[in-house]
Amino acid sequence: MPTDLADDIRAAGLRVTRGRLEVLELLENAPHSDAESIHGLLRDVDPDISIQSVHNILSALAAAGLVRRIEPARSPARYERRLGDNHHHVVCTECGAIEDVDCVVGHAPCLTPSSTSGFAIATAEVNFWGVCPDCAMVAETPAASPVA
Amino acid sequence: MPTDLADDIRAAGLRVTRGRLEVLELLENAPHSDAESIHGLLRDVDPDISIQSVHNILSALAAAGLVRRIEPARSPARYERRLGDNHHHVVCTECGAIEDVDCVVGHAPCLTPSSTSGFAIATAEVNFWGVCPDCAMVAETPAASPVA
DNA sequence: CGGGTAATCGTGAATGACTCAAAACAACGC
DNA sequence: GCGTTGTTTTGAGTCATTCACGATTACCCG
Structure with a gap:
């Protein structure tokens, strides 16, 4: 049922376009992608799409709450489709790879800081x-290893 | 005893220069500053310092572990002198202001994620x-309020 | 305390990621 | 199908930061 994506987009008050469908679909398979790699993957299907359109699409989807934008330090912004659940991320300090982490242990114990x-x-x-x-x-x- | 700063720098294996001393001193009084505002403040004391030198100094100090670099989303990198204690931050979504938060509540309950x-x-x-x-x-x- | 050497700074250009603007285009309601 | 209005395209522009390299200076040594 891939057409659900169209409904999601419509429900968010946005028009359904090819690019948006493709971005959403792509993020299912390749979460935590940045704008550039999304652009690269998108060109396989739609060679004429521009990087600006990708930024456009992503910010529209993010503003509509259809994707989540994450910005780890020293890395371009990345996007993911997992929403609602407030999960977190592990980031590799070497290569920048990102994986999801379900914060299973105690929902928000440290999420209530003492002095705000x-x-x-x-x-x-x-x-x-x-x-x-x-x-x-x-x-x-x-x-x-260069340092033996 | 402001001269301790010089010892700190030397201990980190770096040469003691005017700019580095000034940056460190400045970060004591104005934590969470970004490169540009540091540059601005520095010019009051040393009008000839360039923004590139500020970046230079900051990355040298950060690499040496004398300052900590924090990069909140949608904000230029900021620097602070509080080290060692693993404190956290509150960031204002409106103006970008940053304050320290001591994670008093439970040292690392959710800091041990289940699936890493x-x-x-x-x-x-x-x-x-x-x-x-x-x-x-x-x-x-x-x-x-513009929206009444 | 002066000299030599390598680290550091200044100058200027360049990069990456993203935003802005305006014109061409396409989705959706009718 | 037709028009309206939201989207995409194209192209330029911005911001923070990095790179390159000659000029300068801190520090070790005698």
Whole structure:
């Protein structure tokens, strides 16, 4: 039932266009993609699409709440389709790879900070930084290590 | 004892220069500053300093572990001198203001995610997003509200 | 305390990611 | 099908940051 996407878009008050459908579909299969790689993948299907249109589409979808925009430090903005559940992310400090993390342990224990400096807290964002399996493997390979 | 800063710099294996001392001193008084505002403040003392040098200094200090670089979404990188303690931040979604938050509540309850996808987690970053007192006040002022 | 050397700074150009503007185009309601 | 209005395209422009390289200066040494 891929046509549900069209309904989602319409329900958000947006017009259904080819690009938007393709972006949404693509994000199902390749979550945490940035604008550039989305553009690259999109060109396979629609060679004439421009990078600006991708930005356009993504910000429209993000504003409509159909995708979530995440911006890890030292990385271009990435987008994902998992919404609603307030899950978090692990980011690889080596290659920038991102995976989802369900914050299973205690819903929001540290999400209620003690001193909020008077801020009206709306959301809490948690990012874990570490090394992904692939990069860890490369680092452990003796031949590949420059420092012996 | 402001000269301690010089020792800190030396201890990190860096040469002690005027700019570096000034940046460190400045960050004590104005934490969470971005490169541009640091540059502006620095010019009061050293009018000839360039923005590139500020970037240079900041990345050297950050690489040496003397300052911490934080990069909230939709905001230029900011720098702070509080190190060691793993505190977090509240960011105002309206004006971008940042305040420190001591994660007093439970040291790392959600900092041990269940499924790490094989990542070797090194650090956890927590950002709270909300509205700061100043912006909240503006929003509540009827006259200032454009949507009535 | 002066000299040599390599780190650091200044100048200027360049990059990456994204935004803005206006004209061409296409979705949707009729 | 037709018109309205939201989208995309094209192209330029912005912002924060990085790169390159000659000029400068901090620090080690004698």
